[in-house]
Structure formats: structure tokens, C-alpha cells
Amino acid sequence: METFNLERGTAPLLISLPHDGSHIPADLAKRLRPAARRAPDTDWHVAKLYEPLAKDLGASVIKPVVSRYMVDLNRPADGHALYPGRRETGLVPTVGFDGEPLYLDGQEPDAEEIGQRIETWWRPYHQALAAELERLKAQHGHVVLWDGHSIRSHVPMLFEGRLPDFNLGxxxxxxxxxxxxxxxxxxMEAQSRYDFVLNGRFKGGYITRHYGNPAHGIEAVQLELAQSQYMNEESFAWDTTKAPMVQGTIRQLLQKCLE
Incomplete structure (x- = not known):
């Protein structure tokens, strides 16, 4: 089974979608609580948002196959906290964004299993991501890494109130x-449809912080989208009215990365 998909482009732009995957292998699914088997914390439809734009702009796209419940690709492999002192779900989550346990009692992964997941799923993704950045940088002299995410607009475990529509990190x-x-x-300031914040609750995860190195020709930006702006947060259904408008704003942002 492939662990990720990489579509190589020609422009100096790589779009990473580390939480797009929703597949949960059968041997893991049977250990999860029923509610977790729906993979509710997936960044639903982000590939559907980005891939048409990437094709038009000539950008590369990398995305995983499996759910973040297998391993979170936007966390460091050593499990170090991204936001020390705040509650978060970690490298191999055992609780969801609702604060509830993901696993049936006694079915949580041990250290050996976590290590296996890192080697099987985490490391190949990052090796491919790093190699693609180097390929594009060698070709163009510089490259922008865009890390695309989305999340429910209300997640009390992570933040108070409603999340802004566009969260740049x-x-x-x-x-x-x-x-x-x-x-x-x-x-973002030139449009009035969406509210936004820069380096608010989401400043960029491991991918943004680890790979972003402007002095060496690699710039990295994370965008965390409120899912309410392009989908139904309860049913996970794509919103055919809202989504194209969100894509229009994302296109403008990506175009700035290529200027």
C-alpha cells in the first residue's frame, strides 16, 4: 500500500496536505471507539480545494493516504509538543479534538507500535517532502512550501469561541x-468576505517550522481554514456554494507565493 501521493509540478511551490488522509486500516479501526472510526478530525476535502488550483498554477502536491489517527505528520517524530502548556493531540493521538478517547480500553498503541508507525508512515512522507523541496529549489533557486489544513470552527479543547475563517501561520x-x-x-485585508488572523492560535506546526528557512531559499506558510466556510461540519459534505468562493481566495494567496 502506498503511504502518500506526490504530484510533481514545475512552479516553485509545494502544497503539503498532511491531514487530508481519512483511511483507517482495518486492524486499527477495530481498536477504535465507534465515533472515532469516522475519522472526524480529518482535514476534510482539502485536496479537493487545492488540487485544481495546483494544476492551474503548476504547483506540486503531496498528501498522505491514512488518517492522522495513525500518525500525525505535522508533529515532530520525537513527540515534542508544538504548543507547550496547551492541550493538543500529539504525534499518535489517543484523544480526539472533542477530548474523548479514540481507543477502546486497553487498545492504545505502545512505544514499539508508535515507532513502527513513524517508520512506515511518517518518515516516507517527510523524506519525499524534503526531496521535492530540494528539487524545486535546485530548479528555481527558491521555493515556497504551503501547508494546507482545515478544522471545525468550534473546538473548545483547542481554542475559545469561533475560529477565524482564515488562519495564517x-x-x-x-x-x-x-x-x-x-x-x-x-x-486578506483587501477582501471583506472572510475574517483572518496571522499567527494566532495556529502559528504553523512542525512542517512549517522545520522546513521554513528563508535565508536558504525555502519559505513556509500554514493556512488553517475554518471548515464552516466550505463544508458542512456535521455531515462532512462539500458545500457547492461556499467552496468555490474559498478556492478563489486561496488562489490569490497561492499566486502571491509565486510572485
């Missing part, structure tokens, strides 16, 4: 140059 300005950050915020 640049590791407080460390993962990309000032000009790109300025250009991206300019796109």
Missing part, C-alpha cells in the same frame, strides 16, 4: 520572509 515570521507575509496579509 508563519511561526511568528520565522518561516517566511517579511515581503511574502506582507503580501499574504494584503490579500
Amino acid at each position: 508563519t511561526a511568528d515570521g520565522a518561516s517566511c520572509g517579511a515581503q511574502l507575509q506582507w503580501n499574504l496579509t494584503g490579500v
Whole structure:
């Protein structure tokens, strides 16, 4: 079974969708609580949002096959917390975003299994991501890594109230140059349909922080979208009215990455 899919483009832009996968292998599913088997914490439909744009812009796209419940590709392999002092789900989650246990009693993975998951699913994704960044950088002299995410607009375990529609993260300005950050915020300020925040609750996860190195020609940005703006958060259904409008704004952001 393939662990990820990579579509190589020609432009200096790589779109990573580390939580797009929703597949849960049968041997894992039988150990999960019934509610968790739906993989509710998936970044639903992000590939459907991004892939048409990537094709038009010539960008590369990498996405996993399995659910983040197998292993979270946006966490460091050593399990170090992204936001120390705050509650989060971790490298191999045992609780969901609702704070409830994912596993049946006594079925949580042990250290050996976690290590196997890292080697089987986490490491191949990151090896491919790093190699694609290097290929594009060698070709163009620079490259932008765009890490695409989405999440329910209300997740009390992670943040209070309603999440802004567009949440841009640049590791407080460390993962990309000032000009790109300025250009991206300019796109959001020029429109009135969506509210947004820069480096708010989501500043960028492991992928943004680890690979973003503007001094060496690699800029990285994370976008966390509120799912209410393009889908039904209860049924997970794609919203045919809202989604194209979100795609239009994402297109403008991606175009700024190529300027």
C-alpha cells in the first residue's frame, strides 16, 4: 500500500496536505471507539480545494493516504509538543479534538507500535517532502512550501469561541520572509468576505517550522481554514456554494507565493 501521493509540478511551490488522509486500516479501526472510526478530525476535502488550483498554477502536491489517527505528520517524530502548556493531540493521538478517547480500553498503541508507525508512515512522507523541496529549489533557486489544513470552527479543547475563517501561520515570521507575509496579509485585508488572523492560535506546526528557512531559499506558510466556510461540519459534505468562493481566495494567496 502506498503511504502518500506526490504530484510533481514545475512552479516553485509545494502544497503539503498532511491531514487530508481519512483511511483507517482495518486492524486499527477495530481498536477504535465507534465515533472515532469516522475519522472526524480529518482535514476534510482539502485536496479537493487545492488540487485544481495546483494544476492551474503548476504547483506540486503531496498528501498522505491514512488518517492522522495513525500518525500525525505535522508533529515532530520525537513527540515534542508544538504548543507547550496547551492541550493538543500529539504525534499518535489517543484523544480526539472533542477530548474523548479514540481507543477502546486497553487498545492504545505502545512505544514499539508508535515507532513502527513513524517508520512506515511518517518518515516516507517527510523524506519525499524534503526531496521535492530540494528539487524545486535546485530548479528555481527558491521555493515556497504551503501547508494546507482545515478544522471545525468550534473546538473548545483547542481554542475559545469561533475560529477565524482564515488562519495564517508563519511561526511568528520565522518561516517566511517579511515581503511574502506582507503580501499574504494584503490579500486578506483587501477582501471583506472572510475574517483572518496571522499567527494566532495556529502559528504553523512542525512542517512549517522545520522546513521554513528563508535565508536558504525555502519559505513556509500554514493556512488553517475554518471548515464552516466550505463544508458542512456535521455531515462532512462539500458545500457547492461556499467552496468555490474559498478556492478563489486561496488562489490569490497561492499566486502571491509565486510572485
